[in-house]
Amino acid sequence: MTTDPAGSPSGHPRVRPRLPADLDGCVAVLAPVHAHSGCPVDRPDRPAPWLTPGALLAAWVAELDGRVVGHVGLCGAEKEDVAANLWDGRTAPAVISRLYVAPEARGHGVGAALLARAVGAARARDLHPVLDVVATDPAASFYERLGRRLLGTADQRWGPARTVSLRCYAARSTTARATE
Secondary structure: OOOOOOOOOOOOOEEEEOOHHHHHHHHHHHHHHHHHHOOOOOOOOOHHHHOOOOOEEEEEEEEEOOEEEEEEEEEEOOOOOHHHHHOOOOOOEEEEEEEEEOHHHOOOOHHHHHHHHHHHHHHHOOOEEEEEEEOOOOHHHHHHHOOOEEEEEEEEEOOOOOEEEEEEEEOOOHHHHHHO
8 A cells, every 4th residue: 555665664654645545444444443532423334435525635644564544635615614614814724634543553643744744735725724523522632732723613513403513723824833
């Protein structure tokens, strides 16, 4: 699955563009992530299409020792994207989505590396990266530790009889980062 025969140095994540051949590895990692942390909340019946939504602009995988251990996607904002709707900046938003890391790979900087790649790609497209997370998900503290700005909390309908509370975040602006 690697594009580099040497793979990643032991213990250090390597983030690269997701290839079609990576989908099986991404799907395989998704099952233990869901079992470990309940992410995604509703495990998709068809994970490969779920990882490739229509608004997908780009996707990346993270590898440790040549094995896929994480995934992130960057999507164009759509009308139902809560974080994008809360974004009040001058730059159009892009939504970071489908970010997950295998339980055994956590603590190696994989999530931060994936998030940084998606943020950089959004900025390279003159888009501002935003994301949402279920309000009760411990991942919210991960985003806050990495300096994401809380845009607010909003409810989203996930079916006719289900509403979920989401915490919505945006990356700090590049001008704010330059003065911090």
